Amino acid sequence: MAEKLAIHGGRPTVPPGMIKPWPHITDEDRRAVMEVLEAEDINEQRRIQFEGLSREWAEYLGVRYCIPTNSGTAALHMCVAALGIGPGDEVILPAFTFWASAAAVLHHNAIPVFVDIEPKTFCIDPSKIEEKISERTKAIMPVHVHGMPADMDPILEIAGRYGLKVIEDAAQAHGARYKGRLCGTMGDVAGFSMQMSKPLTTGSEGGLFVTDDELYYKRAALLQYFGELVIPGREREDQEYNAYGLGWMYRGDVFGQAFARSQLRRLDEYNAWRIRNCNFLTEHLSKIPGIETPYVPPEREPVYYNYVVGVKPEELGLDVHPRVLRDKVQEALKAEGVPVGLWQRMPVPAQEVFQAKVGYGRGCPWSCRHYSGRVEYREEDYPVAKAFLDSHFYVYGINPPNRLELMKLYVEAFEKVMDNLEELI
Ligand SMILES: Cc1ncc(COP(=O)(O)O)c(C=O)c1O
Numbered sequence: 001m002a003e004k005l006a007i008h009g010g011r012p013t014v015p016p017g018m019i020k021p022w023p024h025i026t027d028e029d030r031r032a033v034m035e036v037l038e039a040e041d042i043n044e045q046r047r048i049q050f051e052g053l054s055r056e057w058a059e060y061l062g063v064r065y066c067i068p069t070n071s072g073t074a075a076l077h078m079c080v081a082a083l084g085i086g087p088g089d090e091v092i093l094p095a096f097t098f099w100a101s102a103a104a105v106l107h108h109n110a111i112p113v114f115v116d117i118e119p120k121t122f123c124i125d126p127s128k129i130e131e132k133i134s135e136r137t138k139a140i141m142p143v144h145v146h147g148m149p150a151d152m153d154p155i156l157e158i159a160g161r162y163g164l165k166v167i168e169d170a171a172q173a174h175g176a177r178y179k180g181r182l183c184g185t186m187g188d189v190a191g192f193s194m195q196m197s198k199p200l201t202t203g204s205e206g207g208l209f210v211t212d213d214e215l216y217y218k219r220a221a222l223l224q225y226f227g228e229l230v231i232p233g234r235e236r237e238d239q240e241y242n243a244y245g246l247g248w249m250y251r252g253d254v255f256g257q258a259f260a261r262s263q264l265r266r267l268d269e270y271n272a273w274r275i276r277n278c279n280f281l282t283e284h285l286s287k288i289p290g291i292e293t294p295y296v297p298p299e300r301e302p303v304y305y306n307y308v309v310g311v312k313p314e315e316l317g318l319d320v321h322p323r324v325l326r327d328k329v330q331e332a333l334k335a336e337g338v339p340v341g342l343w344q345r346m347p348v349p350a351q352e353v354f355q356a357k358v359g360y361g362r363g364c365p366w367s368c369r370h371y372s373g374r375v376e377y378r379e380e381d382y383p384v385a386k387a388f389l390d391s392h393f394y395v396y397g398i399n400p401p402n403r404l405e406l407m408k409l410y411v412e413a414f415e416k417v418m419d420n421l422e423e424l425i
Contacts, residue, residue: 005420007335013413014337018406022399023201023263024270032262033255042254047233049257056264057192057208061185065217067209067224068257072171072193074224074250075207076104076141079167079189081223082209082216085110085138088370091167092132093141094124094150095347095382096389101143101169102348104191109365111375113137114349116382120295122146122308125384126154133158136373139165144173144183147199147305148294152178152186167191171207172305174200175271179299189216194252194260199274199303200267202256224250271303273400277407278304281395284411285309288418290316290325292391306343310392320425322391328424329417330393336413339396347385349377 004010023029036045050068058066069075085091087109093101095114102112113132118125124142140159142150150168159166166187170176173183174192184190192198194206209220221229227243232251263270278294286293292310296302311325318325333340348354354377357366365371379386395410417424 003416005332005335005417005423006337007332008423012335012337013416014406014409016337018337018409019339019397020399020401022197023203024400025203026266028265029203029259029262032258036254036258043233045233045258046254047231049254049261050232050252053208053252053257053261053264056261058210060264060267061182061210063185063210064212065210065214067217067221068252068260069207069209069224069250070252071205071250072191072195072198072207073100073104073107074248075191075193075209076101076167076169076171077107077248078209078220078223078250079141079191080104080108080110080139082189082211082213082220083139083165083167084219085165087365087368088136088372089138090134090136090373090375091139091141092129092137093169094143094145094385095349096122096344096385097143097145097169097348098171098344099348099351099353100171100193101141102354105141106359106365109368110138111136111365111371111373112349112354113375114347114377114382116384117388118151119384119388121148121151121297121300122388123148123150124155126151126158129155129158133162133164134373136371137162137164139167139188141167141169142187143169143171144176146308147173147176147303148296149173149176149178149183149300149302151297151300152181156186165189172198173303174198175267176303177301184210185212188213189220194256197305199271199305200260200263202253202260204253204256206252206256206260219245223247270400274304274398275302277398277402277404278307280404280407281307281398281410285414288414290318290418290421291414304398307395307398308392309340309395310388312391316421318421318425322387325425326391326393328421332417332420332424333413336417338410338413340393341396342393344389346389347379347382349382350379
């Protein structure tokens with residue numbers, strides 16, 4: 001007789017306490033942060049860590065400029081501002097992403113215009129971009145979602161043909177590659193997040209703005225710190241207290257920067273570890289009827305920020321909505337000790353902020369007199385994103401230091417749950 005499901009009182013497949021959290025912190029990281037605390041002059045450390053992280057991330061990517069920030073959203077807002085995008089302008093981005101991608105556009109009074117996603121990789125569908133381009137479009141913002149590089153060549157080709165800029169939202173894709181090129185190096189500007197869950201992290205909050213262009217770099221730097229160009233730790237020497245433009249306060253934190261620099265030394269090793277774990281899952285889970293594993297096009301090297309799994313009731317002859325099967329499978333897997341969950345619940349344009357279009361108040365920026373368009377945000381315009389969100393969930397714990405030993409238990413748990421589906425549905 002098949003083993004009893006944990007949700008029905010059986011023994012959980014994954015023993016409690018086995019899954020190690022992210023980030024994976026080592027003595028090297030602890031030393032890096034302690035060195036900041038133990039330094040004689042913490043103000044000097046602010047300059048050292050800021051400049052060190054700027055230099056090292058720029059070197060890693062092979063770009064000229066990097067500005068560490070206090071969040072990925074801040075870095076993306078700096079991207080929008082750096083390109084001179086503002087009131088009345090439109091930026092094209094995928095309907096499936098984190099709301100922060102769109103928020104960065106709204107923060108500079110510009111209008112997000114959404115495009116549906118590719119059915120297999122869940123990144124923006126390049127074949128649907130052109131129909132959304134208007135005379136107001138200034139940029140395309142592909143998102144390398146879940147660490148999967150977007151299909152950049154057709155995006156860059158369309159941008160070139162229409163004279164548009166490209167902003168890469170690489171918040172989840174540190175070290176991912178498209179045709180050998182690193183994410184964050186293919187567009188005009190890029191923003192990375194270093195929030196706690198990301199492949200490169202400060203351990204709490206943070207971000208990175210990058211570009212090869214000196215003008216974009218200077219504009220971004222002005223926006224980052226109250227409209228002035230001031231190196232952290234040199235405020236007394238540099239600051240004129242004369243804002244040269246509209247500025248925010250987007251600086252990062254010294255301890256987080258020291259931590260991220262230490263983690264960066266192991267980024268490639270950690271990414272390879274994630275890939276090993278996820279390839280193992282794909283090899284085994286793909287054999288289970290009713291389960292869909294990630295598709296990786298040959299030209300793309302994802303870094304698996306998250307491992308995404310889909311359900312296919314039709315493959316099992318089940319006449320239920322994918323959401324029903326997905327939720328039942330998730331519940332049973334959780335009981336088996338597998339950490340699974342959802343991320344976005346609806347396409348971004350379906351969120352209340354876009355339905356209400358209140359924005360800054362009185363409907364700005366949509367009602368701004370500079371805006372001549374009439375963008376509509378209808379959930380039904382993004383059927384692929386909607387279908388993806390209804391049928392997929394995430395498997396966590398694929399991060400270092402978790403090993404294949406744990407992945408094997410995940411596979412066992414999936415097999416057990418899928419073998420006992422009739423008990424669940
Ligand atoms: C795709 C995407 N874009 C932007 C962001 C914003 O980054 P942060 O949370 O660091 O502001 C995130 C973070 O979760 C993200 O996942």
